[in-house]
Amino acid sequence: MNAALKWQSQPRRESDAEQIGQLASLCLKLEVATYPKPGLVSHLDNGAHADMDAALLYLSADTLAPFFGDLAAAGAEGAGMNRLRAIGVAAERAMMAATSGVNTHRGAIFGLGLLCAAAGYRGALGIRKSLGELVSQRWGDAILSGPVSLRSHGSVAARSHGAGGARAEAAGGFRSVYDIALPALYAARTLAPHDEEAVRVQTCMTLIAEVTDTNLLHRGGAEGLRFAQASASAFLATGGVGSFRWRERAADIHRAFVARNLSPGGSADLLAMALFIDRMER
Numbered sequence: 001m002n003a004a005l006k007w008q009s010q011p012r013r014e015s016d017a018e019q020i021g022q023l024a025s026l027c028l029k030l031e032v033a034t035y036p037k038p039g040l041v042s043h044l045d046n047g048a049h050a051d052m053d054a055a056l057l058y059l060s061a062d063t064l065a066p067f068f069g070d071l072a073a074a075g076a077e078g079a080g081m082n083r084l085r086a087i088g089v090a091a092e093r094a095m096m097a098a099t100s101g102v103n104t105h106r107g108a109i110f111g112l113g114l115l116c117a118a119a120g121y122r123g124a125l126g127i128r129k130s131l132g133e134l135v136s137q138r139w140g141d142a143i144l145s146g147p148v149s150l151r152s153h154g155s156v157a158a159r160s161h162g163a164g165g166a167r168a169e170a171a172g173g174f175r176s177v178y179d180i181a182l183p184a185l186y187a188a189r190t191l192a193p194h195d196e197e198a199v200r201v202q203t204c205m206t207l208i209a210e211v212t213d214t215n216l217l218h219r220g221g222a223e224g225l226r227f228a229q230a231s232a233s234a235f236l237a238t239g240g241v242g243s244f245r246w247r248e249r250a251a252d253i254h255r256a257f258v259a260r261n262l263s264p265g266g267s268a269d270l271l272a273m274a275l276f277i278d279r280m281e282r
Contacts, residue, residue, distance in 0.1 A: 017076060020119050020280075021069025024112050027275040028061035028105060031268055034200040036250040038208060038231065039257030040268050047254070048219070048263040051102050060095050060104035067091035067109070068116045075117030076124035081142035088113050107166055107269040114139065114170055115273060119280050131277055136173035143171040165214050166266070174273060180210050181274035191242035198241040201250060203274060205240065207267035208232035215265035224262050231256065 032054050035042040043054045070087050091109045096102075118134040129137075144167060169176055184206035185199060192198035207213075209232035216225045231253045240246065257263070 015069075015073070016123055017073035017120055018066075018069045020072035020116050020123075021065045021067070023279060024068040024116050024276055025061045025065035027112070027272045027279075028064070028108055029058055030200065030275055031272040032057045032061075034197055034204065034271075036247065036254040037201065037204050037268065038228065038250075038254045039263040040204075040265070048258045048261050052099070052104055056099055056102060057104050060099055063094050063098040064091055064105060064109065067094065068113060071113045071116040072120030072123075075120030078121065078124075079117070081139045081146060084113070084117050084139065085146065105269075107265060108272055110166055111170055111174070111269055111273050112276060114143075115174070115276055115280075130173075130178070131280060132173035132175075132178055135170055140171040140173075143167055166269075169270075174270075174277075176207065176211050176270055177274050177277060181207055181270055182278065185274055185278060188241060191240065195241075198246075200271060200275070202236075202241045204264075204267055204271050205232045205235050205250070207270050208264045209236060211267055211270065213264045213266040215267075216262055220260060220262050224260060227260065228257065228262055228264060 031037075032041060033043050035044045037047070039048040041047045041049050041052055041054060041057055046053050067087060067090060071084060074083050074087060088109050091113065092106060095105055095109070114135045115131050118131040118138065121138065122129065122131065122134055127134075135143075181203055185203045188199040188202035191202065208216075209229050213225065213228070216228050220227065235246075235249060235253060238249070241250075243249075
């Protein structure tokens with residue numbers, strides 16, 4: 001699997017939009033190929049999820065690649081939010097068909113999909129603004145004023161606990177990615193310069209510690225969120241992946257999350273987005 005997860009330049013005959021779509025799919029796979037991530041599915045176990053495993057998530061990521069490419073192409077053509085939303089709906093239907101109804105990547109379709117559209121737009125115009133800034137400027141108002149999924153777990157948790165959720169995150173230019181995830185990712189590379197999996201673990205722990213993850217609120221309420229944030233914060237405070245036997249400590253936290261049925265799916269999506277932005281903007 002490691003060879004399949006290496007980003008390589010594609011032949012020139014493959015369009016820029018297709019390359020962007022493949023990269024987005026790769027970043028979803030890299031998130032899966034990371035252990036230990038508290039409560040989340042990885043290539044080693046299913047975390048707190050009884051309905052999915054790594055193979056299903058890889059299948060989902062492959063299914064979504066062409067739709068991410070379509071979003072990049074639409075962005076390059078200056079598409080508005082209605083067109084992007086239609087592609088996203090088609091992507092979700094294809095995902096659900098491939099996974100027999102399991103919601104593997106609904107949040108990623110939204111967030112990572114918008115970043116793909118911004119990448120296509122930026123490439124077509126040759127501008128140097130960040131992808132998050134472009135999402136906010138181009139589609140921010142339409143994101144906030146568009147239809148809301150009243151039944152999604154994230155939407156219910158956001159309304160119940162007053163959290164901003166994925167819509168506010170995207171409309172604001174993905175501040176959690178730019179202000180939390182990317183700085184953590186860059187700093188982690190000094191702690192573990194030859195271990196990108198460790199870098200991803202450190203970034204994920206930082207996101208769990210600092211983000212109001214609506215998936216955690218859905219599964220564990222405010223108490224579950226506090227437990228998750230405190231556990232990740234304690235890991236980071238004692239050196240994170242730069243400390244002795246960090247993998248054992250991270251695995252202990254993972255098992256504690258599983259015992260409480262906690263899964264920080266929002267942080268997982270933000271990690272994949274950070275990996276995508278890192279490669280697109282580096």
